[in-house]
Amino acid sequence: MRLNGKTCLVTGAAGGIGSALTKLFLSQGAQVIATDLDLAALETKFADAKTDTLHLRALDITDPTAIAALNDSLEAENLPINVLVNNAAAIRIGALLDASPEDLDLVYRVNMRGTMMMMQGFMPGMIARGGGTILNMASLAGVHAMYERFAYGASKAAIVMMTRSVAVDYVAKGIRANCICAARVETPFIRSYLTEYYPDEVEERFEALSKYQPTGRMITADEVAQMAVYLCAEESAMVNGQAFTIDGGVTAGDRAPAT
Ligand SMILES: NC(=O)c1ccc[n+]([C@@H]2O[C@H](COP(=O)([O-])OP(=O)(O)OC[C@H]3O[C@@H](n4cnc5c(N)ncnc54)[C@H](O)[C@@H]3O)[C@@H](O)[C@H]2O)c1
Structure with a gap:
């Protein structure tokens, strides 16, 4: 299995991508510490997936005291992590x-x-144990200006550069860091912001977001999780400091043949 020997911490694991990623990582032989702000949502999401390689923990990634306490408790439980997946995020829509x-x-x-505090909290332990892998969930909005993603896009562009910066500064300490830049992924994230911002147009907006990808549909959370497995497995050992786009061809070039 591709993630044998890996102990992975995933943030935002109750969400669409985080839960798909957690399940795929477990199936590939990893121990997974699945964390989220919302422990009840985590417990519901993984009620049918109980296994002794899955560990559910509440964690607010904005709370440095909680991050330090989780790091200490995982070390005490003999669950020191060697893969960190920073997946939790907030979204704001608007120009x-x-x-x-x-x-x-x-x-x-x-x-x-x-994201910065998670890396600061968990990377020293990884370095002390000889190294590890970081995967940050950025967004296509971090590398390509998407409509009405001013604040969100700026934060994701910062994640792309934080990833590259860590890759450059810590490669000699055995750390490699990459990020994923996805276009529209079909998760609760999409419907919840459509409901918040466009309550009367949820279905038409959902349809338009699907067609945004030239492939005509949204990306699935499993498709993002497959890319994540590659980036966290040994097979990508020479991949470092990169932003991987998964967008159905949005950024490839022209959308339709010229007549
Ligand atoms: N869905 C998309 O179209 C899409 C596209 C590109 C990138 N992304 C990125 O993928 C990641 C996951 O998105 P998703 O669609 O699965 O979202 P989601 O809303 O389904 O899940 C996000 C999870 O993060 C958790 N969370 C929020 N704030 C937190 C905090 N402070 N501490 C800990 N957990 C917190 C939420 O409780 C939720 O379970 C995000 O980084 C998002 O920006 C999503």
Whole structure:
């Protein structure tokens, strides 16, 4: 199995991508510490997936005290991690003139600061044990300007550069870091923001988001999880500091043949 010997911590594991990723990592032989702000949601999500290689923990990635306590308790339980998947995030929709300071504060606090604190919390232990792998869930919005993603896109662009920065600074200590930049992935994230921002247009907007990918549909959470397995397994040992796009061809070039 591709993740034998890996102990992986996943944030936002109650969500669409985080739960798909957790299940696929377990099937590939990893021990998984699945964490989320919402422990009850985690317990519901994994009620049928109980195995002694799955460990559910509450964790708010914006809370440095909780991060330190989880690190200490995992070490005490003999579950030191060697793979960290920073997947939890907050989203705000809107262009520059729609964005409030609070929108920027939220994506900064959860997406940027949270990701930074997770890496600061868990990387020293990885380095002390000889190295490890970091995978950050960025977004296509972090490398390609998507409509009405001003604050969110800025936070994801920061995650891309934090990833590259860590890759450069810590490669000699055995750390490699990569990120995934997905277009629209069919998860509760999509319907929840459509319901919040466009309550009267959820279905038409959902359809338009599906067609945004030239392949005509959204990406599945499992398809993102497959990419994540590769980036966390030994087979990608020479891949470091990269942003992997999964977008059905959005950024490849033209959308339709010229007549
Ligand atoms: N769904 C998409 O179209 C899409 C596209 C590109 C990138 N992404 C990224 O993929 C990741 C997962 O997205 P998803 O679609 O599965 O979202 P989701 O909303 O289904 O799941 C996100 C999870 O993060 C948790 N969370 C939020 N704030 C947290 C915090 N402070 N501490 C700990 N957990 C917290 C939530 O409780 C939730 O379970 C995110 O980083 C998102 O930006 C999603």
